[in-house]
Amino acid sequence: MTLYFGCDNSFILKNNYLFFIVFFLSLVSSIDNNCYAQAGINSEFEHQKANIFLSQANQESLTAPSSTPLNKVDPQASIKIDTITVSGSTIFPQEDFKTIIQPLEGKISSLSELRLVADQITQLYLQDGYITSRAVINSDSLAEGNIQIEIIEGEIEEIKIIGADKLIKYVRSRVNLGAASPLNTRKLEEQLRLLRTDPLIENIEANLSAGSGIGRSTLIVRVKAAKPLALDFGIDNYSPPSVGSERLGLELAYRNLSGLGDTFSTSYFPRIEAFSDTFDLNFQYQVPINPKNGTITAEIELNRNEIVNGIGEDFDINGETELYRLNYRQPIIRSTKQEVALSLGFDYQDSQTFLQEDGFSFIAGPEKGASKTSVLRFGQDYILRQPKGAWAFASSLNLGIDLFDATTNSSESVPDGKFFSWLGQIQRVQVLNKDNFLIIQSEFQLTPDSLLPSQQFIIGGGQSVKGYRQNTRSGDNGFLFSIEDRFTVSRSTAGQPIFTLAPFFNMGAIWNADDNPNERPNQNFLAALGLGFIWQPISDLNIRLDYAPPLIDLDDRGDNVQDDGFHFSVRYSKKI
Incomplete structure (x- = not known):
């Protein structure tokens, strides 16, 4: 039996x-x-409903870094360019910049054209999600002919979490996974979306705004448990x-x-x-x-x-x-x-x-x-x-x-x-x-x-x-x-x-x-x-x-x- x-x-x-x-x-x-x-x-x-993470409006509120002394230079004035050096990048190798900077090396150009070069380098960062990173021209190098373009890679200087007091440490530790320097908003938004599907969280919103200095940002996260x-x-x-x-x-x-x-x-x-x-x-x-x-x-x-x-x-x-x-x-x-x-x-x-x-x-x-x-x-x-x-x-x-x-x-x-x-x-x-x-x-x-x-x-x-x-x-x-x-x-x-x-x-x-x-x-x-x-x-x-x-x-x-x-x-x- x-x-x-x-x-x-x-x-x-x-x-x-x-x-x-x-x-x-x-x-x-x-x-x-x-x-x-x-x-x-x-x-x-x-x-859980559709939440606002890093909206286009919030991204555009981040002002691009600029070099004030450049404003005193005539954009159309001739500038002798022997070499162009790009420094400060931890994301892209120098080879990625060569096709952008080589057309101006060894030539007479202008500040406007140099700014276009800096903008193209900035665009590389923007295309990969580094929306708070910028390429800026060092004004001190203009007179020497050896032009220096400095990369200011964006970072979050402060994360403010509002609401859900018992979840602050929990949320912060997970947001930090996407907030490493240099800041990549795609990675940050990915972490926010993962939090959105967390059963501990009913609603989450995040705003990214300009911080205290060039390339620095403040992230404000509002959480409802x-x-x-x-x-x-x-x-x-x-x-x-x-x-x-x-x-x-x-x-x-x-x-x-x-x-x-x-x-x-x-x-x-x-x-x-x-x-x-x-x-x-x-x-x-x-x-x-x-x-x-x-x-x-x-x-x-x-x-x-x-x-x-x-x-x-x-x-x-x-x-x-x-x-x-x-x-x-x-x-x-x-x-x-x-x-x-x-x-x-x-x-x-x-x-x-x-x-x-x-x-x-x-x-x-x-x-x-x-x-x-x-x-x-x-x-x-x-x-x-x-x-x-x-x-x-x-x-x-x-x-x-x-x-x-x-x-x-x-x-x-x-x-x-x-x-x-x-x-x-x-x-x-x-x-x-x-x-x-x-x-x-x-x-x-x-x-x-x-x-x-x-x-x-x-x-x-x-x-x-x-x-x-x-x-x-x-x-x-x-x-x-x-x-x-x-x-x-x-x-x-x-x-x-x-x-x-x-x-x-x-x-x-x-x-x-x-x-x-x-x-x-x-x-x-x-x-x-x-x-x-x-x-x-x-x-x-x-x-x-x-x-x-x-x-x-x-x-x-x-x-x-x-x-x-x-x-x-x-x-x-x-x-x-």
Whole structure:
């Protein structure tokens, strides 16, 4: 007899989609935010509107440096020019100036023509975004014939941050990344745009004005902090029917808890049929450790499950899981167009299943139902944003090690805590027009080893292969593919989607390592074709109903509405 519990596998499903949640949040500036709420993905940026960064008017308020003594020289007076020397440039090599200065060297010219040369050099800086840098003529060199053109490279002498007192250090450290000398306004605007997408910030404006001297500027940044508390209430049937298919959900997040940009979040998902005996409880704390958004995340997750339907109900079968996770993630490349990041994490998980209050193993591997794993995870992810969509790639190399009393077995074929696996994810969002876009995603796991249930790949359910019950199949290896086409049928007067149709196709399969002694059901390929209905009567409420008749009629199919292909989710989100 093989029993599939929610306790060992439920948290994996969450982690498999964590990367794509981040991916979705990064796309909201180009795609309707509310389209993603059916999976509990609440846009952090829906409140952010077009802000003024370094406007053309603000740029033009910076007066070009000038040399007062030149005003006393007749612009048309003849000037003998032997050589022209350009000094002070840290951006361009001397070779870049030769084509500009050589036509005047060794000739009789005028101040007007020299000024044109200086203007052309200045234009090189302007074209590359150095709008506060200038080339000026040293008046003392005019009489000697060896003309000196000095580059005054612009810099910010002061950054003033107004508003959001608890975020001043946080904002300043990130603005400084784009405010290095010489000042490049393109880099500065890029940092401001990144801050604009930060969930801690509701609105940001910046003005650049002339400072105390030539080439010096003052940057004034006005910041409005986002509401710190986010609440999410919901109900769905994204839980295995064996432990209660309908669950309630309460999620809470408080941002900038200590002024470091940190976030504390918690979630609680009890099952309606077994309110006190079956639940998922999660606590997470994340803190940024550098201005490039490197973060450390600590997480605790507790799962309790009791069989309430089927044969397990008569035998008092239940299970429990405790997960402790520590993870460090560091973006290597980060811009509004793309992001490359690496992560390193460690998970410790302790699980056990019980039969009438005694530890009992239903599969080979755990001893008396108890299993422990200590896993090192090395992650890589990449996001590419484009005008008509985006790509997301994620990869995780997972190594189970013999640490903290991890489960070990003498036989290499029996699942234990020592293993290696690779989890990969690919997603494409393609905008077809303002009312239509595609979501295509694929996920897979490969391993040569026999895995404990907590590390296996899972398919089936409203957040995986729709048309089948939650966690229908699990195995050492597996893949998942889905494509969904979203049509916005109606919008509010503000332009927000009210009703959306979402036809979709999804499929998946699992298989075990060749030497895994645990038997799998005969039918391990799932596929369904269905239609989703997304209704958003108000901005904070998202209702989704999916119907997907299964294309593969399973021999062990049950009589829950999930088995008939019905999945639903109701979510209400509020920021306070």
